[in-house]
Amino acid sequence: MGCGLIMVRRIYMTKFEIYSKCPALYLPSKVEDYTYVIDNFSNLKACIGHEIIVYGLASKKGEHTSQRGVPYTSYHLTDSDDSASFVLFGDENSRVKEENQPMHIKGVIELVKGKYQINNASIIDDEKAGRIVPVYDGIKGKLIKAVANKSLQCNIGESQIKKGKDQIYLELECLFGESIESVLVELGFAGTMSVENLLNNVHNPKVVYEFYKSIEMLKRLSTALMAGAILKERKCVPTNPFQVTPKIDDKLLTKYIPFTLTGEQFYVASQIIERLCNGPTSLDGLLIGDVGTGKTVILAMAARQVLLSQTNSKVIFLAPNVSLCKQLSREICAMIPEVKSALVCAESNSYTNEARLIFGTTALLFKEFKDVELLIIDEQQQLSVDQRRKIKSIHYLEASATPIPRTLALTKYSNDNVFFLKHQHLPKDICTRVVYKEQGSDLMRSIHETLSYGCKVLIVCPKRDGEGNNNKMIDAESLASSLNLHFPGMVRVYHSALDDKECEIVLNEFKTHIPIMVSTSKIQVGLTIPDLRHCIVYGAERFGLTTLHQIRGRLARTQPQSGSNWGKFDLFLPNKPSESTLNRLNVLTQSCDGFYISEKDLELRGAGELLSGGKKQHGSTVSLIKNINVDFGRLAAAIEYLETLTQKINQPTCLHLNSSS
Template identity: 30%
Template sequence: MDLTTDVRYLKGVGEKKAKLFYKLGLFTIGDLLTYFPRSYEDRSSIKKIHELEPDTSVCIEGCLVSAPRLTQVRQQLSIIRFQVSDGTDLLDVTCFNQPWLKNKLETGVKYVFFGKVTGNLIRREMVNPSIEPSDSPPRLTRRIKSIYRLRAGISQQMLSDTIEQCLRIVGDNIPDPLPESVKQKHQLAHARFAYENIHIPSSGYALETARRRLIFEELFILTLGLRLMRSAGTASGPDIKVPALDDFMRQLPFELTSAQERAIRDIFSDMSSGRSMNRLIQGDVGSGKTIVAAAAAWASVSNGYQCALMAPTEILATQHFEELEPLFGKFGFRTALLTGSMSAKQKREVKELIKSGFYHLIIGTHALITEDTEYSNLGLVITDEQHRFGVRQRAALTAKGEVPHTLVMSATPIPRTLALIMYGDLDVSVIDELPPGRKRVNTYAVDESKRDRIYNFIRRLVAEGRQVFIVCPLVEDPEGLDDGRKAVEAYTKQLSEEIFPDLRIGFVHGKLRQSDKDAVMKSFVEGKIDILVSTTVIEVGINVPNASLMIVENAERFGLSQLHQLRGRVGRGKHESYCILISDSKNEATLSRLSIMTNTNDGFVISEEDLKLRGPGDFFGDRQHGIPKLKIADLADNADTLREAAYAALELLNDDPELTSPENMKLRKAVFEMIDQFRS
């Protein structure tokens, strides 16, 4: 038997039970060994009965002072009762539906019991404890017990026993992909020790040592795989002769920040290297990523190549077009807009001109990657708001050119540790400086008692000529549709009829037709609507400099990064701006979360806090980035180990770029197995 042996051949499993294991995704011995416990129960220390406190789970050791009494209540219910003493006090024990214990337990013999203590300090009791003789090897007690995720039909003991059997079978043949040099440098345990002590910890220290080794291994292999994928993707790219940046800057109505200039230099260096660029531009809300992308597009079109910029929404694509078309026109370059809502005739005409090379910069939505969209000479692909795109969509656009340069803009600040994994196949530039004049948004967390004051504040701002966003959370309706439509429409009706009958109020939500949504947003941008009520469809990128107040209803239902994105819709003009987070929640964790928003405007600080509070799931969404599911590592909890593993991976690849040295062959195999998971 080896790691590939089917679980049905294990003792005590067989064909019938194997089907239960298959439902857990456990098909082989190897699967069982990497099915790590979700938690642990410390049963290693023995307590004295007189010390026991109610509602604690403990081990005690003692003798039965009374013979077990069996009561058959009815056919399906039997009860056994007895008392145990350890010389300090008595403990009552009750066991349900275990009639065999009557003949198995003897008075005067020492046993170890583990269970939850109930009762009070005068009369203590355990119900259905784990029991084993003191002179037997520790299986149920006197050890740290692993707790696994289960399915119906498989018990903790069955799974533990099966995994222990696997450890005995495999023994020293557990593969160890880590080179000795890496283990020594980072003081990591050997594989056999790690697997034995992750499942059957001999002590708390051994468990921590095992966990650290296996977490490091998983993150080390993951970062190695991402690095190798990145180097494999660096084929020859379009040859860009970088023009003088001063020529571009002279056409801008503002000065670039030093962070923007640094990001542009990174991009120009990539584009002129002869290799295909794969770069992520990360920046906070309002840090000026669009103009950095525009500089990259300008360098591309100045060299005779086309540039495609794909945005996640038509509103944002139109906004980019309106901003960049006049700028590129100053250099004699033609810009096209291509979106799904255009008529078939319009799309056909634009696509023909794209194919002929007439247009230099093409801005659009998913219409840019349809099969019938052909380019004349695509040299640069820019995807905006990467969170809204999957890897396949990005790849589909890249496939439109030979090997075009790729630039990704992410407006949601990502914790640096998480960026290592989410964008490990990309080089990263961070714009960590806001343009001068970008105002801090005054943020307040309030409850329902302040609603009248909020409405008065809205009226005052509108009277001054400002505009207001009000965001409602998505609400689950009876059909289970989480679209927020009913909440938005009902609230808009209430505002229009009861509170602000004299103001112009509009609404947008996810179920509106795109053309209707665009019409409302256009009216808001043009100042024809005073108050816009919406779901989070407005969180991405929309630019309304005259909007100076963002109100978020039921703010406790949003994540921190999402709240920060919503707040970023205001504070874009010359006016003092405000964000009011309304929540009646008394939950301490919620109040703490909202206080983070009131204390900082730094998106990177907020994203780190969000990662700690909510975990990486919200950043990954539906795993659209193709990251394999981690088996033991947690990106929020293991940030330090991730950094250590990432640096170790870089160091190793400097010495052995292809992992072809004899010492690294097992590691190479593990890395390429992980890469296959990315691609499947």
């Protein structure tokens, strides 16, 4: 089967299409166990303190109002000998149509003054009572959860299960050809664990344990499908043409580096240069290193190797904003003074054909370049997949302290192209804390304290101005005006509405004589501000983990004249946070490791689309089986296992003939 056909088959149905056309592949997220039903009230004593379902005749006692003003209705539930009382709120009452109506009521049994009560009561549909019922999630903006459950519960029968199995087999055939049955047996999907049985166990569960075991097996299958697709894609996608080039000697390579490299820095640079020079294929790599680990020097060494070993080749640095682009240009050009450089951004274009070292923002994407040997993308998390591959190059090298979820997920099965810097050459002592509205005066004292040391304060807001500010969240412009009343002439504001020249003026003032700057997240990448020791993020719940870590990376980038290299990072919450928000922000209070934070971000946001052509950089990973996650922790192992397995299965059998016969 040709690669072109494979790529066509990889276009999966959306979640809603699966729900509509092949619901057996729209998996439930959990089950509710309604098997234990009491219809003889003499057995209720043994159930005190437990949540069960009670069957009896319901009759209305009266209507009431709670102390908080919420209306509710009380009922009796009776059998021939005894009764239990319960209450219902809101729409549940409309389901009681008549006196002595037979009903199943779920709740916790309590005995109060010799009378049974059913607390936290709810009505259970008759068709669910006595069964284990699968529960399906809805689709945001397309499918209400209640509608999904009404449509799917009890309605996925044998024909739908077979249709789902056939879809999975089509996918498996696409990936493994005639080896499909052998692969399934080797992976454990046979007998009671066959694909058909697993689908039946999750949609028509008989035992709770079997449901969750089947979900885990289908998760394993989904991971195997992704691993198989990645393997198939590797064989189908051609690599860029590659030519072995000589390595320049270490003395020439490090000639203009302004400090002595650490052992880790030299090792990582050597790894990258080895791949650039000797392959075996062109490099499509990722350099992961936290702020202060020396990423810029490593990138400069890679560029220097290419430019000094080849006479006509070009190296391009792509950066997300003008300020970072100019900073990179100054630092890199100082380490590669032998070649002509150029800067291409919205306000400047010094490019000529003679330039071999080119720096630019996304303005580069509108130009044509020839002989590009290496494209380096700094702060790759700020750019889309299309932007990062628009310029054609032999080699690609991306860099980030906090790679986006999709990129981080890709590293889990392509370790030969991932390079890590883990040690900071300038250690930092950053104190990160969550600050609540009630602690506002403490925050102001902390600002005064920082300024008293002759250091600078950065305050980051989620919005640049008050336009469309319906939720009354303070913006950068308003906060800067307010702070100017307390610190007259000491505050500047920095955001995307300023043109490049205005931004440069504000940054230069902040780097020199202005002690306080109010900014949006525009400040987050790459910039070095001398003596910046204190950062406050206003409305921190509105920022992502990696963005917050990037902002924190602006702190303590220069060594103080004496003492530790300290910094304060305050996550200010003007409103009461949800438990999930607080758990997310506490990731930052617990760790300053950018890679760890990126891992947590991947867990929270999802990996997006992993296969080539995918553009979603976070979110759910496209899979044939819906509502189930690919297990990224096992993906690399699954790829390696399937590669070995398919080679073993497809190996021709050798017949050893007895020579004496």
